[in-house]
Amino acid sequence: MRLILLNPTIIDGKSTEPIEGFSIIIENNRISKLSKSPTQTEIKGAKVIDLHGFFAIPGLFDTHTHLVSPLSDVFHANETTVARYIRAGKECMDGLSVGITSVRAVGTHNYLDLAWKRSFANNMFSGPRIFASGYALTTTAGHAVEKEITYASDGGPGFRKIIREQLKEGVDHLKLLMSGGCFGDRWDSPTDTHFLTDEIESVFGIAQQRGYKVAVHAGSPESTKIAVKAGAHSIEHGYSLDEESVALMVSNNTYYVPTLLITHMTNEAALTPYHKNYITQWPLPNNLLERANANRAAHSSAFKMALEAGVKIAAGSDAGPLKDASILEIELLVQNGMSPMNAIKAATLTSAAVCEADEELGSIEEGKCADLVILRKNPVEAIGNIRSVYQVYKNGKLAIDESQ
Ligand SMILES: [Zn+2]
Ligand SMILES: [Zn+2]
Numbered sequence: 001m002r003l004i005l006l007n008p009t010i011i012d013g014k015s016t017e018p019i020e021g022f023s024i025i026i027e028n029n030r031i032s033k034l035s036k037s038p039t040q041t042e043i044k045g046a047k048v049i050d051l052h053g054f055f056a057i058p059g060l061f062d063t064h065t066h067l068v069s070p071l072s073d074v075f076h077a078n079e080t081t082v083a084r085y086i087r088a089g090k091e092c093m094d095g096l097s098v099g100i101t102s103v104r105a106v107g108t109h110n111y112l113d114l115a116w117k118r119s120f121a122n123n124m125f126s127g128p129r130i131f132a133s134g135y136a137l138t139t140t141a142g143h144a145v146e147k148e149i150t151y152a153s154d155g156g157p158g159f160r161k162i163i164r165e166q167l168k169e170g171v172d173h174l175k176l177l178m179s180g181g182c183f184g185d186r187w188d189s190p191t192d193t194h195f196l197t198d199e200i201e202s203v204f205g206i207a208q209q210r211g212y213k214v215a216v217h218a219g220s221p222e223s224t225k226i227a228v229k230a231g232a233h234s235i236e237h238g239y240s241l242d243e244e245s246v247a248l249m250v251s252n253n254t255y256y257v258p259t260l261l262i263t264h265m266t267n268e269a270a271l272t273p274y275h276k277n278y279i280t281q282w283p284l285p286n287n288l289l290e291r292a293n294a295n296r297a298a299h300s301s302a303f304k305m306a307l308e309a310g311v312k313i314a315a316g317s318d319a320g321p322l323k324d325a326s327i328l329e330i331e332l333l334v335q336n337g338m339s340p341m342n343a344i345k346a347a348t349l350t351s352a353a354v355c356e357a358d359e360e361l362g363s364i365e366e367g368k369c370a371d372l373v374i375l376r377k378n379p380v381e382a383i384g385n386i387r388s389v390y391q392v393y394k395n396g397k398l399a400i401d402e403s404q
Contacts, residue, residue, distance in 0.1 A: 001047060002027050003396065004038050005372070008051035011380060013058040013348040013363035016341065018380060024056060026370045029396035033366055054390055055378055057344055058363050059101025059371030061351030062326035064236055064257045064316025066107050066149050067092060067116065067130075071183075072320070073147070075282055081109070081148075089116050092127040095322035098387070099373035101394050102129040103322065104355050106175040106215050106236065107136030107149040114170055126399055129371075131355045133215070134171040137162060137203065141187055142194040143177040143217060150177065156202035163206045173213045173233070173356075176203055179223035182239055182262055182295050183288050190219025190239045190295070193226060204230045213356060215257075221245040228254050234354055236316070237262065239295050241302035246309045255354045256311045258303045259318035260332040261325055263296040265289075271335060272384065278324055303336050313338070314354045315347035331383050340383040370396035 003026040010019040025033040025042060035042065067088035069075055076084070088108075095103065105113035117130035135151035136144065137159065144150045153162050163174060178195055180188040195203075207214050213233035218224040221242040224235050228248045234255035238245075249256060263269070265284050269292075270276045284292060306313060315333060317325035326347075333343040352362025360369050372393040377385035392400035 002042065002045065004043065004046045004048045005056065005374070006038075006048055006050045006052065008054045008056040008374060009378070010034070010364055011055060011057045011341070011344055012365065013345055014365070018055070018378075024364065024370075024372070026393075026396045029370060031364060031366055031368050031370050034364070051374060055375040056364060057099075057373050057375065057379065057386075058348040059361070059373055059392070059394065060099045060326065060330070060347045061102045061104070061315065061355065061362070062095070062100055062317050062322060062329070063104040063234075063314045063351045063354045064106050064259050064318045065103045065320075065322060065326075066318075067103075067105055067113060067322075069282075069320030069325075070144070070147070070149065070318060071288075074285060074288075085112055085115075088112055089119070089125065089127065091321045091323070092116055092120070092130070093125060095326060096126060096128050096392060096394065097389070097400050098323045098327055099389055099392050100128050100322060100326050101371040101373075101392065102131070102352070102355065102357070102361060104131040104173075104215075104316070104351075105133050107133060109135070109148040111169050126394075128394075129361075131172045131357070132170070133173055133175040134166040134169055135162075136175040136177050136217070138177040139194045139199070143179065143181050143184060143188050154199070156198040159199050159202040160206060163203060167210060167212065171212075173215060174203065174207055175215045175217070176227075177217045178227050179217065179219040181217065181219060182237070182291050190237075191222075193220070193223045195226075200226065200230050207231070224249070228252050234314070236318075238299075238302050238306065239263070240298040241305055243305070246305050246311060249306065249311045250309050253312070255350070256306050256313050257316040257354065258299070258306070258313065259316055259329070260299065260303060260336060261317050261319045261329050263292045263299040264332055265319070266292050266296070268293065269296060272331065274324075274384070274387070275328060275331070278328060300336050307337055312350055312353070313346050314351040315343070316351075327387060330386060334383040340380050343383055344379060344386075
């Protein structure tokens, strides 16, 4: 069936200004035409939805998720594994309701991301597209080694075997934990680099040979430089960066997914009612709160340095639940200095490129898959308006209807 979305203001994910005076014609799940005035032939037999006064943006992405919060052992301490698997699916489905039509998983237990990806792709349930990583790769005494979302090995041969197993399961990309993390133990701090040269060469050697991209968790300038030189597709977090690491990211076209929410999960950083409410609902324990506060200034200035240098920045929350965390992260990009228009690009076209899906997704253009979010209010005027969801279309079909 042909669907005509009549005359919304279009924020296409590419242009510098909103576009007025066009209607979006959708056929066979794709945007077949952006039309100044649909012809009688086009209108005949089509379903026409009047969107004058509304705003159309591309479907949103969250490019750094573990489907459930990576702090699930804190926030859901007594949850069974099966209960967590079910919650992961529910939170993905809820994400669709706020306009998240695609997510990139970067470390999940037992190929949970692949299972949900397939159940959404074959319409068993209605949820976002998932780009799957399987487990995140770490070392003995490496980052997050005690969490169920990681798979530890040591030495080149160990990593070759793990990666080949992951490829056989059907992952879309790989995730490597190069350094420690903001919330880690003493032996797991962002300034520690955990991988040795033979291990790095094994990971990237196979990735290049088989045509897979590697997302790299890197907390420091040093681990970022090692990752970029090895061929990382994206740097995750970058809790601190220096001029050299930022320049390397620019010259190597490396994407940056800052995951600002990690160091902004505190009252001091919460400037909006939504954010304050989120902190009240998911309060960090004191030891983690101290880490978030201690790392925030450096994280924020790393982000600003990358933004100014022209690093390609994508939106990814690294928190949960998806429906709250992903939108908060988009707002935090703006709170830390990005324009609302560029924050929308970060969460759409740039994120689609991070998922290697920018030929199909991420912008409102003729020929692309019709993943769209219709908003009641203009998100370019105030990024918080991204919450004013009216409808969500996934693959050309109305997936969420808040019009009543
Ligand atoms: Zn990480
Ligand atoms: Zn993460």
